[in-house]
Amino acid sequence: MSLPDFFFERVTTEIHQQMDGVLALAERLSRERLNPDAQACVAGVLEAATSVRRMLSNSSDLRNAARAGVQLEPAPCRVREIMDEVLERWRHRAADGGVTLLVAYDGDPDVTVMIDAAKFGQVFDGFVAQAMSAVRRGAVEASLKAVPAEGGLRLEGRVRGGGEPVAADGALDIRSIEARFGLETALSVALGYRMLGAMEGEMRIDPNPGAGETVAFELTVPLAQAEPAATAGESAASAQAVHILIVDDNATNRMVAETLCEMFDCTSESAEDGVEAVEAAKTGRFDLILMDIKMPRMDGVAATRAIRGLPGAMGRVPIIALTANADPEDAAGYIAAGMNGVVEKPMKPETLLRALQEALAEGGAAAAA
Numbered sequence: 001m002s003l004p005d006f007f008f009e010r011v012t013t014e015i016h017q018q019m020d021g022v023l024a025l026a027e028r029l030s031r032e033r034l035n036p037d038a039q040a041c042v043a044g045v046l047e048a049a050t051s052v053r054r055m056l057s058n059s060s061d062l063r064n065a066a067r068a069g070v071q072l073e074p075a076p077c078r079v080r081e082i083m084d085e086v087l088e089r090w091r092h093r094a095a096d097g098g099v100t101l102l103v104a105y106d107g108d109p110d111v112t113v114m115i116d117a118a119k120f121g122q123v124f125d126g127f128v129a130q131a132m133s134a135v136r137r138g139a140v141e142a143s144l145k146a147v148p149a150e151g152g153l154r155l156e157g158r159v160r161g162g163g164e165p166v167a168a169d170g171a172l173d174i175r176s177i178e179a180r181f182g183l184e185t186a187l188s189v190a191l192g193y194r195m196l197g198a199m200e201g202e203m204r205i206d207p208n209p210g211a212g213e214t215v216a217f218e219l220t221v222p223l224a225q226a227e228p229a230a231t232a233g234e235s236a237a238s239a240q241a242v243h244i245l246i247v248d249d250n251a252t253n254r255m256v257a258e259t260l261c262e263m264f265d266c267t268s269e270s271a272e273d274g275v276e277a278v279e280a281a282k283t284g285r286f287d288l289i290l291m292d293i294k295m296p297r298m299d300g301v302a303a304t305r306a307i308r309g310l311p312g313a314m315g316r317v318p319i320i321a322l323t324a325n326a327d328p329e330d331a332a333g334y335i336a337a338g339m340n341g342v343v344e345k346p347m348k349p350e351t352l353l354r355a356l357q358e359a360l361a362e363g364g365a366a367a368a369a
Helices: 003-030 038-069 079-096 119-134 174-181 183-198 231-241 249-264 274-279 298-308 310-314 329-334 347-369
Strands: 075-078 097-105 112-115 136-151 153-159 200-209 213-221 243-247 267-271 286-291 319-323 342-344
Touching: 003 249, 003 298, 038 183, 075 079, 079 097, 079 119, 079 136, 097 119, 112 153, 112 213, 119 136, 119 153, 119 174, 119 183, 119 213, 153 183, 174 347, 243 249, 243 274, 243 342, 249 267, 249 347, 267 274, 274 286, 274 298, 286 298, 286 347, 298 310, 298 319, 298 329, 319 347, 342 347
Parallel strands: 097 136, 243 267, 243 286, 286 319, 319 342
Antiparallel strands: 075 112, 136 153, 153 213, 200 213
């Protein structure tokens, strides 16, 4: 990695982490009883920080895709849940902008496919962002139709906007979109288009009768095997709140992790370094530990080795590394030290949730054995 690339990665990561901290602090502040002016100020901070975070994420994803290609991670996903998540991500932004967002799914409600749902969601995000920027006031429609096809299931997506068309001769003009609607919208559109191409999807843009245009895209994905039904014991275990120990010497990072744990309906406690983490682990109160790597007194690797030396269940608690240094060689070292997974900072909610689920499942299997 060249020196400019190194500093780009470090600066981007640092800004992303700081914005995560701003969001966590602002979200906590928004829950307090504030006068209307203070509430408006907090709402403005949240909106600005969220926008910066989205631009950072999209620009990093777009740059990585251009440099190394898109790495797809297909996993079983119910198709209807893709549209549920689109609605959840966009409904508040639509309401704040005075736009009516209509989201629909047409197909078997339980059909499951193998797809990188996060990256397919970015396709919808890009075209919804474009439509909402163009329409300003009015309605945007986002729909997905699932049709049986040779080789699996054909997914037909459509995003219809009623504003002035932004496509030139049926093709996307990213520079024009950036000039008219700003950098955030242009980044989102460019990333969505890139992800659709990586998934071997096809796209067309049709003018609407009257006003606006419709972006239509489709791709074929394989069906996933039906998942076995959960046993009664598994259902009971999943209903219990997971108690997590968050270990990090940075107060902002701890608060970000605590906020994400709350989002996943988990309870948590904190420790500021490896020494405190080992002492906390000895109580046996925790179902999982999120462990920073670089800390004073005792780092995360040394703390993990000490915890693995504890007797019984205390020494088998799942441990996930939280670090900005998550290269394959680094990650291999953390796993060799006894960790169950690695989550790169700045943390993405979906990445952390997947790591939690995998580590807890692995830990449960080990306990049963």
